[in-house]
Amino acid sequence: MSRNTYILAIDQGTTSTRAILFDEKGLPVATATAQIEHSQILPRAGWVEHDPMEIWSNVRTAMGHVAGDADLEPASVRAIGITNQRETVVVWDKATGKPVYNAIVWQDTRTSGICARLAEGHPAGADRFRETTGLPLSTYFAGPKIRWILDHLDERGERGTERAEAGELLAGTMDSWVVWNLTGGRRGDDDGEAALHVTDVTNASRTLLMDLGTMQWSEEICREIGVPLAMLPEIVPSSGVLGRVTRRRMFGGTPISGILGDQQAALFGQTCFEPGDTKNTYGTGAFLLLNTGTTPQTSDNGLLTTVAYQLGDADPVYALEGSVAMAGSLVQWLRDNLGIISTAAETEGLAMSLEDNGDCYLVPAFSGLLAPHWRPDARGALVGLTRFHTKAHMARAALEATAFQTREMVDAMCADAGEAAGSLRVDGGMVGNGYLMQFQADLLGVDVVRPEVTETTALGAAFAAGLAVGTWDSIDRLRELWREDHRWSPEMPEEERERLMARWRDAVERTLGWADAEG
């Protein structure tokens, strides 16, 4: 293999960490990929944590697998790109590099009280920070999670707030944590290298703390939420050399030149560079992003305004996003909690064994509903059951739930953008399910298109990193690398599509108000 030819992408996701090597054609090198799962720590209902040290260890192990590829010379890796589960936060001690608490995961709802208190009595309620940040007050985002950790330390007499204000504690999303460790980590190891504390604009735009207009932390909102500025990372563009891997580690000296939150990375990997380009990722959750160009667009229909990417010192590009928490995770729930399937892929055959859905709907509001409803008080429901129903109906209802939720987000996007969607580019673990993809095309009434490389998240991070070091000279070159693999076209009559949507909306209504909004 020739030198300086590859880009290494590290994809630190909700359930696993992947390391994938890409060549100059944007194709993964099959012998140099690794995927390692980490523990999901569920201390009580609604709480979800990860062990940051386990994740860091998995990053190193995954990189080790890639480095161990028999044909690879480490020096032929030209740059590293990082992509990550967004909103999940780590707070760590700057001096020791040790986390002071487990990472609080994006799905975790323990901050419902903090969010409700911040919204209470304010004329705009949960939308009080939307104009500045693009986001509603919700347990989903990172800022209130950081505040929760500081409160927790204060309650235990561990001076969380004081130490954060003094810059002794640092906070960051998973990108910050991985970069900190790759570039030096614990001080005092000591070859004089200082670890970097940075985050990219896309991750920062998910904290509820960043001003979308200035791309800087909003001092006012940080004060309101109670997150000291001294503990926050520097915000950097998504593509640009920000530092190098410390000399004492694997791939020592390699530039780190791309960071993107995973959903923005998938948008980038799908080469959705033009305003109007849209992708949907079907993984643990489902995330629909629409490129809206260089002006942030506010949603009147329950979507988020977020940063799509920023290349060097160019103007940032924005997106509208619809996020739903439960998609593939609902299939996992059928497998792990109910035990009615043994693999996720089985759902396809079960769904196809039926002529219709038997008027049965499964609304996965397990921890409330995110876009476009934003209802923390909703809880899951299976409606329409009779003695006739079987596990095949449950499997089909679980798959269809993902398609119905996607259609709700697409409808919101069309209402905001004032135009109907063209085709939809798709990726993520569930796109291997032909039944779901056909049903999605039927329900949307547009083509659903899967690319050849479905690891679009990792690919997006590789693209961002490679652009910065000259592997690719422009986004036009990246566009040429995207290739279609499969297309599903709508076959369902319009009347049937709308009948099914009406039944779904009715089912959703029945889940609202079941739980206390403050958890």
Ligand SMILES: Nc1ncnc2c1ncn2[C@@H]1O[C@H](COP(=O)(O)OP(=O)(O)O)[C@@H](O)[C@H]1O
């Ligand atoms: N053939 C399939 N049919 C339905 N769901 C699937 C299928 N294959 C994988 N999944 C679901 O996709 C998810 C994994 O997708 P992935 O993109 O790897 O997720 P993430 O990156 O969020 O960890 C799992 O929740 C799994 O249940």
Ligand SMILES: O=P(O)(O)OC[C@H](O)CO
């Ligand atoms: O790690 P994933 O693929 O489940 O993505 C998680 C999202 O970034 C949460 O916003």
